[in-house]
Amino acid sequence: GQNIDQPTEMTATEGAIVQINCTYQTSGFNGLFWYQQHAGEAPTFLSYNVLDGLEEKGRFSSFLSRSKGYSYLLLKELQMKDSASYLCAVMDSNYQLIWGAGTKLIIKP
Amino acid sequence: DGGITQSPKYLFRKEGQNVTLSCEQNLNHDAMYWYRQDPGQGLRLIYYSQIVNDFQKGDIAEGYSVSREKKESFPLTVTSAQKNPTAFYLCASSPLGQGTFTDTQYFGPGTRLTVL
Numbered sequence: 001g002q003n004i005d006q007p008t009e010m011t012a013t014e015g016a017i018v019q020i021n022c023t024y025q026t027s028g029f030n031g032l033f034w035y036q037q038h039a040g041e042a043p044t045f046l047s048y049n050v051l052d053g054l055e056e057k058g059r060f061s062s063f064l065s066r067s068k069g070y071s072y073l074l075l076k077e078l079q080m081k082d083s084a085s086y087l088c089a090v091m092d093s094n095y096q097l098i099w100g101a102g103t104k105l106i107i108k109p
Numbered sequence: 110d111g112g113i114t115q116s117p118k119y120l121f122r123k124e125g126q127n128v129t130l131s132c133e134q135n136l137n138h139d140a141m142y143w144y145r146q147d148p149g150q151g152l153r154l155i156y157y158s159q160i161v162n163d164f165q166k167g168d169i170a171e172g173y174s175v176s177r178e179k180k181e182s183f184p185l186t187v188t189s190a191q192k193n194p195t196a197f198y199l200c201a202s203s204p205l206g207q208g209t210f211t212d213t214q215y216f217g218p219g220t221r222l223t224v225l
Contacts, residue, residue, distance in 0.1 A: 004151065033213065042199060042216035043152075087151070091212065099151035 002026045004100035006088050011106045012078055020073045020086050020103045028093020034062050034073045035087040037102065043087055046073070075105075083107045112136065113217035115200050120222045122194075130185045130220045132200035139205040141183035142214060145169060146197040158183055159205060187222065194224045 005023045012018040024032070031050040035043035049055055049064035049071060061074040073086055085102040092098055113134040122128045134141065140159045144152040154167030158177040172191025177183055183202075187194045198221075201214040 008149075031212070040197075040219075040221075042218050045213050045215065048213060089152075095212065096154065097152075097214065099153075101149060101151045 002092065002098045004088055004090060004098055006086075006100040006103045008101070009104045009106065011108060012075075014078055014080060014107055014109050016078050017074065017076050018078060018105065020075070020088075020105065022071045022073070022088035022100060024069050024071070024088070024090045024098070024100075026090045026092045026098055029066060030091040030093065030095060032062075032064055032071050033089045033091070033097070034071075035089065037085045037087055039084075046086075078107050080107050080109070113200060113202055113215060115198075115217035115220050118218065118220060120220055122222065122224050124224055125189045127186055127188050128194075128222065130187065130198055130200075130222070132183045132185065132217055133181055134183075134200075134202045134217075135181060136202055136204075136215065137180070138202035138215075139180070140203045141177070142201040142203075143167075143173070143175065143183070143185045144199045144201065146199060146219075152199065155185065194222060197221050 003025045033048050034046040036046050037043040047062040049062050054063045059076045064071045085104045087102045088100040089097045116131050142157045143155040146152050153169050155173050156175045158164035161180050164175050164177050174186045199219045200217040203212050203214045
């Protein structure tokens with residue numbers, strides 16, 4: 001079966017760095033997406049990786065290793081507004097998105 | 110401004126009643142999707158449509174129905190056959206770039222349905 005694994009919850013301190021991991025086992029691979037979702041709101045797109053390596057976008061970076069079925073989202077200079085759930089999703093061989101359950105990130109002052 | 114709208118944001122219905130959730134987009138996207146989100150679970154696909162007058166079942170289509178009469182609109186009906194309809198429902202659309210960055214899905218604000 002297809003599976004996406006992420007930690008359920010993480011806690012970090014304002015101003016620090018946090019890495020949210022995602023491992024996947026899917027039928028084929030056509031890219032990996034990271035979304036941010038604040039409580040009660042819609043997910044918003046953060047990043048897309050289809051080739052191995054690191055993609056940097058401001059305070060957020062996303063890394064992919066296809067051979068290991070592994071990705072991480074790196075958040076730097078954490079701000080209180082970064083408190084949210086972070087969803088990892090993989091597009092399989094049928095171009096369907098398979099979603100992880102999300103990682104709830106709690107930022108403490 | 111381009112975007113996706115869902116209405117209403119909160120919806121209450123009595124058990125046994127059908128209810129229709131609206132989803133409209135003005136992004137000129139070909140594909141539209143309906144997801145259900147429950148606490149502690151990933152988004153689960155209910156139905157999707159890649160072209161007008163055509164749609165496909167997702168992983169949890171039982172108890173739901175959709176229509177795609179216009180490119181901009183993809184309403185979802187939650188029927189009385191759905192055993193546990195209380196959930197957060199999200200509509201999304203994408204340009205349908207087939208496995209490229211342009212396949213990014215963009216979401217509406219969601220409708221929280223509570224069945225009493």
